[in-house]
Amino acid sequence: METILDNEQFVKRAFWLVKLRWITAFLLIGIAYVISKLFDSASLEIPLYVIGAVLLAYNFLLYLILRCLVRLHDIPLGRAINRIIILQITADLLILTGVIYYSGGVENPFFFYYIFHVIISSMLLSRRMSYLQATLAVFLFGLLLTLEYFKIIRHRPIAGFLDVNLFQNTYYVLGVFVVFSTTLYLVVYMTTSIVLQLRKQQDRYKLLNLELNKKDRIKNEYLLSVSHDIKSHMAVIKSCLDILSTHMAGPLNEKQSELVERADRRAFKSIAFLSTLLKLTRMRLTGKIERERFSLKQCIYNAFAAIEEKAEFKAISVTYEIYVKKDTVFGSPLLIEETLRNLLINAVKYTPENGTVSLYVTEDNTFFTIQITDTGIGIPSDEKDKIFDEFYRAENARKVEKDGTGLGLSISREVVQRHGGAIWVSSHEGTGSTFSFTLPKYKNA
Template sequence: MVKKIFTLVPDWVNFESFWIEIRKRNRWLIQLRYLAVLLLLGFIGGAKLIQIYFPEIKMPFDKLIYFPPLILAYNFLFHFLWNKYPEISKKIKVHSLHFSLLQISVDFIFLMLIIYFTGGVESPFNTFFVFHLIIGSLILPGAVVNLLMTIVLLVSILGSILEFKGLIPHYQISGIIEHPLYNDERYLIVFFSTFAIVVYISIYLANSIAKVLYQREKALAVAYKELEEAERSKSRYVMTFVHDLKTPISAALTWVEIITNKSLGELPSHLEKPIERIQHRLRGALTLIDDILKVSQVKLTTTIEKTPTNLKEILDEVYQHHRILIVSKNLDYRIKSNVSEVILSTDRNLLKLALSNLVSNSIKYTEANGIIEITINDNINSIDIIVADNGIGIPKDELGKIFNEFYRSSIAKEKNIEGSGLGMALVKEIITKFGGKIEIQSPSYLAQEGRPGTEVKITLPK
């Protein structure tokens, strides 16, 4: 029963995104501690300045001056442990909440010492307990925080009794209050009663809010997983259906090509154009089916097989694949890079598919004698790949829809340029799988009069 009450991991929070959030909050505690060191130094420095103008105000600077370096030292240790946590957790059976409990416990010890050396029940630092308890209640279960606070309260009461009896020395900021309060029984009773009520109510409220938020987050995480599974089920169904549809269309196209090749004899002249239109439509249908299959396949991909991949080699292969179209339209095709070689750890085939789709779009929507430029920027932690052209462009109010499946811009429709509307959706799906991001804008930096162009920027982690 005791183990159940004081468990660090309640059943209602044990889900993946909870642990990600707790790890973030552990780092947040470390960052706040750096700020606390600066504030404490500011307090000591400010008190020194005040003492120049008000010499009657005195405090134990010889004791307080040790706290900033000590807090900084153990915070450096916590920062180191936070960075090494993934390795440590594999060797020792600990999790992020153990680390949270350790940090908060050490903070309470140092805060009690600071309060003791700045007046105990008279110290202005007592209010920081409430602040720290609220932070603790947003991370740790209420029962654990209540236990910590009870220990702190009992130690504080014991310390005040020892000061009252004269068994330990009393340190105070003299010159602020006329009469010491640590030896006033009535004040001690009122102070600790009020303090206990405030902190326990604060713990209850903060923990209740945290519990509701975590439960909602868990519900969202479950709903998101169900949605993902539904999307995968839909993709599997679509793949099966479309694949079954592909077989008869491929067979029909084969027979039409046999007819157009005159393998079955001469074709009457009045049937040539209708047969050509049928052939064109069947090829378009197969292209659409292939695009749907590609999108569905990428959506069903749950793991990315990363291998060292030479980006320039992929771009050369993409160029060779589209070379005939590039030459036939007399396009100025360029590749620019700020480094001689770029090696990415990624899925080679998926990256090639994404880049091939972008280049294919630029070729399709750029008129003869246009420009297509691919720029590679090697950054510290990421790679930027920009595919720009001076083609027909995309209206600004349609840019937000361009990654939707089957969406085609109004300009493409007006110019009767054929396409499935799945290319950009496929590219975004792949880049998202890589943990990257994709941005699109029009006009591009290659824009000319009557040729606004489009610019797509992909950012990939190294």
């Protein structure tokens, strides 16, 4: 298809046309009323009201058809909508011709409104179809002028608007027709040229985006094999250290023990880091998660159990309030629990002693919203956008906690997005942060 619009945009445009037509129909009826009062022209009023009513009825029908089409997702929507748009514009041209006829023909300056239809078709349809629509407009208008000129149909002037009978003035009619038709074709030419240029640009962006995705994939695959390789070495190192520290290879003296313990701690941390990185990268690469139905409440209870001890140690009060009736989510309970745990652990980690951490769950028609609020150190406002990026750690967070992978929030975001939700943060440095995320509710069909 020779347009810049994709399927979804097409549907939107079709509905947009319907909306415009509602306005047009009411305007038409309104203007007919005003003109009939101004010029005392009853012959004009009735036909225009009829046309307005036809327009309203046809628009309503169109609206229903579009609604039906959108609901039937399995048919090739773009093509059907394209045809409907062609039909709409054709019908609109016919109706406009009717309106012009009943309101003075060539003497009605509104005839230039054909230009709107031509612009709309140039934006939405192919260049060829736009020229065809322009030709139809020229033909209809030309036909009207000719039939009136030769008195084959009755001229219906707006009484009192013009004193001269322009519709029989050869030069005037010819002049109007020539200017009118050239204008329409030029409009098609100009509009479609701009549209085509935009489309080319869009194609270029699409191509560039594809290339970027490919490069990102290569990067991820590279990251995956490198971190997997390092992790397998680290696993062996860790195993050796485990044997030493559990004295299975014989007793160690105090200094040796301490050295082994230090090495063991670092090995553990780097393995934990590599595991998280692998998990994140894998999720990015496959884009898949194993899904099942599960209880959000249960995930929250489990996540709370994991942080209770730490919170108690710092005398931080942790509470949760869950305001939902049904709590079923379709997704990975393990990943969601991990996300909750991540956020809760962060909250406890960055909240000073005697603070509070609270979790709220609310719902609307389609989403659960989970909010975790703490009275911690907060996030500097210029860093709020970056904390979900890989390896990024806010400056004040690094001061409080030297170690940290900078991957926790990236993986949380990835998990939430994979579930069709969103995650965000609001925070004031020094007073606390609120992390919120949404999860789509499971709708039992």
